[in-house]
Amino acid sequence: MDLIADILLMAGSFGAAIYCYVLSTRLKKFTTLETGMGGAIAVLSAQVDDMTVALEKARGAANGSAESLEALTARGEAVARKLELLVASLHDLPDPKAPPARPVVEEPTEEERRLRFVRRRAPRDELEAAE
Template identity: 70%
Template sequence: MDFIADILMAGGAFGAALYCYVLSQRLKRFSTLEGGMGGAIAVLSSQVDEMTRALEKARGAAMVSASSLESLTERAEAVAARLELLLASMHDLPDTGGDPRAEQEAEAERRLRFVRRRSYRDEAEARA
């Protein structure tokens, strides 16, 4: 009985050794930087670093654009307030008769003269 237990124990130890050997080979292939999963992890890590740098640049550009847009918005609001004030003050002005250009155009239309020429038939009737 002890002999059978020793054989089973040796078989178990041999199986465990074989299992450990297979795991070590898989771990070597997994951790190689050239072609295995380690290489893929290294490539992904470098891509993450590049994307982080690009994100920081984009964030900086967005902050500059946001501050520029904010200053332009403030200027536009100030100009809009001035325009509203000017428009409100235009309502307080007395009506002077309108636009000077419109008055000049109306005067030019009044000066236009239409000349009617008589046709030859009208002249012949007048002589007869």
């Protein structure tokens, strides 16, 4: 019985040794930086870094474009206000083809028609001579 137990124990340890060897070779292939999964991970990491830099550049360009667009929009609104004022002032100009309008003369009211008398004082030089 001991002999059978020893044979089974040796077979189990021999199987475990083969299993460990297979795992070791697979792990070495997995972590190899040039050809294995480690290389793919390294390439992906470098691409992520490049994309991060490109994203920061794009974000800076977008912020600059947004600021310039806001400035141009404000400038356009100011010009639009000036144009509206100019167009509104054009409505006040007379039509060049129309005959000139006669000035309207209002008749004076009765109070304005009444005669007014104004008294004037004599200059002081004459008064001094009379004394």
